[in-house]
Amino acid sequence: MQEDKQRSILKCVRCGTCRSICPVFEELGWESFSTRGRMLLAKGISKGMDVDESMIDSINTCTTCGLCEQMCPAGAKPTDVFEELRRDLVRMGKVKGSQLELYNNTLLTGNPLGEKRSGTSFILEQRDVPKVADYVYFVGCLGSYRFREDALRTYDLIRDVGVTVLSDEVCCGSPLLRTGFDADDLIRHNLEQIEKTGAHTIIASCAGCYNTFKNDYPDRFNVVHITEFLAEHMDELGLGRLDLTVTYHDPCHLGRANRIFDAPRKLIMAVCDLKEMKTNRENARCCGGGGGVRKGYPDLSASIAKKRIMDVPDGVDNIVTCCPLCRVNLEQASDVPVIDLLDLLYIAQKEVLKAV
Amino acid sequence: MMLAKELEEILGKENVSTRMSELYCYSFDASGVEGLPDFVVRPATTEQVADVVKLADMSNIPVVARGAGSGLCGGAVPVEGGIVLDMCSMDRVLDIDIDNLQITVESGVVHEKLNKALEPYGFFFPPDPGSTAMCTIGGLMANNGSGMRCVKYGTTRNYVLDLEVVMADGRIVHTGSKTLKTASGYDLTDLMVGSEGTLGIITKAVLKVHPLPHSRSVILSSFDNTTLAGKAVVKVLSSGIIPSACEILDSTAIKAVRRFDPSVELPDVGAILMIEVDGMENAVREEAALVGKACEELASAIKVAESGTESENLWKARRLVGAAISKIDVKRTRIYVGEDIGVPIKELPGMLEYVRSLSEEFDIHIMTYGHIGDGNLHTGMAIDMLSEEELESAHAVADRIYRRAISVGGTVSAEHGVGRARAMYMELEHPTSLEVMRQIKRALDPKGILNPGKMGL
Numbered sequence: 001m002q003e004d005k006q007r008s009i010l011k012c013v014r015c016g017t018c019r020s021i022c023p024v025f026e027e028l029g030w031e032s033f034s035t036r037g038r039m040l041l042a043k044g045i046s047k048g049m050d051v052d053e054s055m056i057d058s059i060n061t062c063t064t065c066g067l068c069e070q071m072c073p074a075g076a077k078p079t080d081v082f083e084e085l086r087r088d089l090v091r092m093g094k095v096k097g098s099q100l101e102l103y104n105n106t107l108l109t110g111n112p113l114g115e116k117r118s119g120t121s122f123i124l125e126q127r128d129v130p131k132v133a134d135y136v137y138f139v140g141c142l143g144s145y146r147f148r149e150d151a152l153r154t155y156d157l158i159r160d161v162g163v164t165v166l167s168d169e170v171c172c173g174s175p176l177l178r179t180g181f182d183a184d185d186l187i188r189h190n191l192e193q194i195e196k197t198g199a200h201t202i203i204a205s206c207a208g209c210y211n212t213f214k215n216d217y218p219d220r221f222n223v224v225h226i227t228e229f230l231a232e233h234m235d236e237l238g239l240g241r242l243d244l245t246v247t248y249h250d251p252c253h254l255g256r257a258n259r260i261f262d263a264p265r266k267l268i269m270a271v272c273d274l275k276e277m278k279t280n281r282e283n284a285r286c287c288g289g290g291g292g293v294r295k296g297y298p299d300l301s302a303s304i305a306k307k308r309i310m311d312v313p314d315g316v317d318n319i320v321t322c323c324p325l326c327r328v329n330l331e332q333a334s335d336v337p338v339i340d341l342l343d344l345l346y347i348a349q350k351e352v353l354k355a356v
Numbered sequence: 357m358m359l360a361k362e363l364e365e366i367l368g369k370e371n372v373s374t375r376m377s378e379l380y381c382y383s384f385d386a387s388g389v390e391g392l393p394d395f396v397v398r399p400a401t402t403e404q405v406a407d408v409v410k411l412a413d414m415s416n417i418p419v420v421a422r423g424a425g426s427g428l429c430g431g432a433v434p435v436e437g438g439i440v441l442d443m444c445s446m447d448r449v450l451d452i453d454i455d456n457l458q459i460t461v462e463s464g465v466v467h468e469k470l471n472k473a474l475e476p477y478g479f480f481f482p483p484d485p486g487s488t489a490m491c492t493i494g495g496l497m498a499n500n501g502s503g504m505r506c507v508k509y510g511t512t513r514n515y516v517l518d519l520e521v522v523m524a525d526g527r528i529v530h531t532g533s534k535t536l537k538t539a540s541g542y543d544l545t546d547l548m549v550g551s552e553g554t555l556g557i558i559t560k561a562v563l564k565v566h567p568l569p570h571s572r573s574v575i576l577s578s579f580d581n582t583t584l585a586g587k588a589v590v591k592v593l594s595s596g597i598i599p600s601a602c603e604i605l606d607s608t609a610i611k612a613v614r615r616f617d618p619s620v621e622l623p624d625v626g627a628i629l630m631i632e633v634d635g636m637e638n639a640v641r642e643e644a645a646l647v648g649k650a651c652e653e654l655a656s657a658i659k660v661a662e663s664g665t666e667s668e669n670l671w672k673a674r675r676l677v678g679a680a681i682s683k684i685d686v687k688r689t690r691i692y693v694g695e696d697i698g699v700p701i702k703e704l705p706g707m708l709e710y711v712r713s714l715s716e717e718f719d720i721h722i723m724t725y726g727h728i729g730d731g732n733l734h735t736g737m738a739i740d741m742l743s744e745e746e747l748e749s750a751h752a753v754a755d756r757i758y759r760r761a762i763s764v765g766g767t768v769s770a771e772h773g774v775g776r777a778r779a780m781y782m783e784l785e786h787p788t789s790l791e792v793m794r795q796i797k798r799a800l801d802p803k804g805i806l807n808p809g810k811m812g813l
Contacts, residue, residue: 003742010741013690014386015679016426020466020489029398029444030373031381031425040381054375073616073676074690075683 005084009046011076012039018068018078023286023304024061024293032058035068035078042085051094059085060096061300063293064178065252065286086180095180098296103181110170110186111141112295120165122148123155133164136199138190138213140206141171142324150324153346154205154226157237163203166193172204174212179292187217194221203229205342207251207323208290211258225254227322227341231263234270240351244272246344247316249308249330250284251323264322264341271348278311285311287321289329305333312336320344359415363397363439366407371398371445382422382440387692389430389776391809393420393440400445402520402528402559409557410526412439412805420807421553423464423495426487428692429775431499431552435809441557443494449473450560456534458517459565463494463558470563479565482509484601485771486675494558499773500550504671507729508600508634509566511771513549520560521548524801534562547796552773553807555800569634572600573644574661574670577651578625582606582712582724584654585627586705589728592631592650593701597643601632602729603674608681609725609736613673616680620673625656629728630670674725681723681738688738691747693777694754697761698732698770710760711735718749732770759784774811782812 018035019025025034032041032054041055064079072078089095105114120139123129137158143151155163170190173183194202201222204210213223230237248268254260261281268274279285288294288304308330312319319334321327322341331338363372373379373396383392394417399405412419418438425432434440446462449470453459454477461470467488470481485491485503495501497519502511518532531544548556579585585604592599605613605628613620622628629651633643648658661667673680682690699707708724711733715722726734735757739746758768758781768774768781782790790812797804797813 006742007687007689007740010689011682011686013679013682013692014384014425015487015676016386016424016490017676017679019424019426020468030378030396031442032375032377036425037377037381040384041377044380049380050376052376054377058377073679073683075615075680075686 006046008077008081009039009042011074012036012078013074014040015073017071017073021067021071023065023067023288023307024063024300026307027300027303033061035062038062038082039076039078042081045085045088051089051092056089056094056096059089060099060179061293061297062291063252063286063288063304064291066256067283067286070256070282083178083180090180096296099179099292102175102179102292102295106171106176106186111145112171112175113141113145115145119144119169120167123152123165124167126152127155127159130162130164132198133162134199135161135163135201135203136194136197137163137165138172138202138204138209139165139169140204140209140324142328143205144169146328147324147340150340150342151205154342157342157345158203158226158229161233164197164199166190166197168193172209172212173216174208175292177212177216178290183216191217191220205322206325207254208325211253214258225260225263225322227263227267228260230345231266234267237345237349238352239271239345239348242272242348242351244317245275245315246272246318246320247275247277247312248280249277249287249319249321249326250281251321251326252284252286252290254323255284256282267341267345268320271344275313275316277313287326287329289325294325294329301329302332305329309333318344359411359417360395362411363395363408366411367397367399367404371400373397382425382442383433385425385427385430385432387428387430387433387775387777389433389435391433391435392437393434394437396440396442398442398445402522405441405557405559406522406526406528408439408441409522409524413525413803416803416805418805418808419557421494421498421557423492424466424487424490426491427495427499427775428695428772429769429777431773431775431807431810432495433776435776438805443492446559452477454479454565457536457565458534458562460560460562461493462560463492463497465493467491467493467496474565475568478568480568481515481563482506482566483512483515486678488675493561493563497549497558497561498552500771502727502771504601504603504674504727507602507727508598513546515564516545516549516561517564518562519545519548519558521556521558523556524803524806532562536564550773552775552810554797554810554813555806557806569600571637571640572632572634572667573640574667575631575633575644575647576622576659576661577629577631577648577655578623578657579627579629579655581626582708583705585629586708586728588629588651588654589704590701591654592647593729595646595650597633597646597650599631599647599729600634601630602727603630604628604725604728605630605674605677606724608684608721608723609677611684612677612680612723615683616676617669617673620669623657630674632667677725678734678736681736685738687740689741690736690738691741691750693737693750694757695734695736696732696769696772697735697757697766698730699761699764699766701731703764703766704728704731707733707760707764711757714753714756718753720746720749720753722753727770730770731766776810779810779812
């Protein structure tokens with residue numbers, strides 16, 4: 001085993017700080033479901049310990065939220081260790097059925113949901129999209145197959161600066177990369193199409209897609225999140241003021257992983273009042289959906305979502321987020337409606353039109 | 357496997373594990389000690405603990421109580437196998453009785469939660485370990501842990517009024533009373549505190565609580581080296597002030613604090629003393645001035661923390677400095693050996709000098725920090741865990757530190773416990789009394805099923 005890899009596992013001093021914040025450990029209570037436990041198992045497995053199903057569950061239940069890394073006094077990077085370990089396990093053939101389903105779906109249909117491949121055709125059919133442009137709007141699988149109306153609105157918000165979409169967009173690769181598979185074919189396919197458009201910048205609206213373009217794709221173009229882009233062009237959006245108070249859920253892969261905290265808040269505060277959640281920004285709790293946990297361990301994922309909802313302050317009309325995975329995962333646990341930030345901006349735009 | 361069935365009958369299937377993932381994870385704490393259990397169980401009631409212990413007694417297999425597993429000496433590691441009792445499900449605060457200045461808790465309550473429960477009443481539980489966010493009250497009592505505020509407030513021992521304990525034969529006993537003092541009978545409460553699960557399993561505790569001080573102030577004094585800082589501590593303590601905390605950070609510890617929280621402003625000097633005084637506002641102001649005066653001749657600079665937030669951030673960073681040394685060099689990780697000696701106050705400058713000489717002799721960087729106000733020094737070494745040579749050096753340094761501490765009338769552990777990691781020094785530190793400890797152990801646990809292989813017993 002490479003020395004660097006071993007050292008990153010040995011970085012954990014087993015102090016247990018992560019026990020106090022790991023959302024999965026909080027639900028399950030057994031040491032093997034805490035960050036420290038997983039780091040120990042990584043050590044054991046790296047030394048050749050036989051891997052059984054209970055260990056796969058331990059490693060696969062990490063949502064990769066990264067709160068442990070944020071808090072770790074020793075500077076360990078557990079999320080990196082676990083993603084690497086998941087790749088090792090996959091190579092060893094140690095995978096769960098739900099993981100394989102995700103993998104097969106994505107390979108067969110180009111999206112982890114297993115939907116008949118249609119990519120961005122719903123936009124191409126309804127809008128006059130240029131073939132060549134400076135910007136590519138990467139819609140993402142949830143946008144393409146679950147939230148098409150939102151995706152169309154997003155496109156409409158930014159189309160004026162010269163934006164195209166990929167004619168045969170496939171999954172960015174995030175679900176596979178987070179669960180131990182490689183996503184080389186998907187990445188290659190998307191890259192080829194991006195190059196054809198001549199774009200210099202990718203705009204992603206999903207936190208998972210953004211994180212993957214930013215950190216897993218070759219560094220050949222700019223990557224911005226839709227909220228960064230819109231925050232810069234806020235004056236051109238024609239936003240009205242809404243009589244609403246909302247709270248904002250920081251998606252882990254947008255906030256903690258990529259430090260995008262201010263842009264979404266700037267947009268929200270431009271259109272309505274913002275009341276922060278009990279934990280927010282770099283300390284925000286996870287929705288429970290990431291890292292393949294929603295797919296592989298739905299009950300666990302739902303109970304973590306419930307805990308996150310307990311962070312919602314009183315007297316808010318909506319929970320706003322900007323990751324469709326967070327949105328669906330929180331929706332199942334919340335009485336307060338969960339909406340995408342883009343929805344909020346859309347309503348704020350309509351408000352102005354009404355006034356005219 | 358019969359035993360697994362019986363355990364499941366006592367605790368329910370979901371609270372008994374023989375999964376390899378669990379057995380492996382419960383075979384460690386934060387020390388280098390390892391030992392694989394046969395079963396891990398999570399009791400929710402005292403009766404369940406008693407039934408498990410009775411079963412272990414009949415089957416003659418070890419039972420090891422475990423809190424959060426944040427221990428630094430292998431105290432909760434089942435070195436001879438057996439059943440690990442994960443006490444973390446017993447995490448209820450049962451009664452807050454401010455009129456009687458006490459609180460009743462189950463032993464799996466996390467330290468930080470205890471203080472959060474007391475805060476609305478204007479009270480607190482003074483022992484303040486660095487591991488407050490995760491360690492349990494049970495673990496704290498079993499090791500007589502203390503932390504940063506014991507120079508004024510004493511150790512955990514001083515706050516335990518009564519314990520509910522499951523004895524080695526499964527009997528449930530109460531050791532003390534609900535009064536703030538007692539002169540009645542042997543002090544079994546005190547015997548249980550610090551017994552590391554070798555005499556009984558603590559399931560509940562009645563703890564004395566203390567009113568929160570009206571005001572606190574932190575005085576930061578800078579020194580050219582740790583020896584000068586050690587001398588200043590002797591001066592401060594003998595000047596008639598009892599600080600609520602008195603901590604030392606050497607230059608490496610200062611670097612580690614900064615790496616942990618870049619917003620904490622600490623000067624780049626050989627050593628810093630963080631001295632806290634607390635009480636009524638006027639008294640705090642006067643005492644802070646006196647502390648400054650006592651340090652004046654030896655210090656290169658003296659500063660008082662500006663705000664409550666500034667001192668809170670300082671303490672937060674200080675709490676985690678032991679692990680944060682691992683952040684300084686990506687290749688190195690903190691190893692906990694020789695990390696918890698205590699020496700008489702007057703021996704502090706000499707001990708600090710000795711640690712410095714060891715650092716040169718072994719060519720290994722030794723960070724010094726700790727609760728210097730009670731003579732408790734933490735020495736921290738961060739090594740390349742893949743280098744056998746460095747590991748050997750670290751153990752050799754630790755051995756010298758332990759022996760020196762004992763030779764000046766000190767102790768191998770001021771607050772982390774003995775466990776397995778320091779068991780070999782018990783004979784040296786307690787030449788006449790270790791045998792008495794063994795007699796007590798034999799009387800209370802004749803089969804030796806409670807946490808065997810620990811404390812040199």
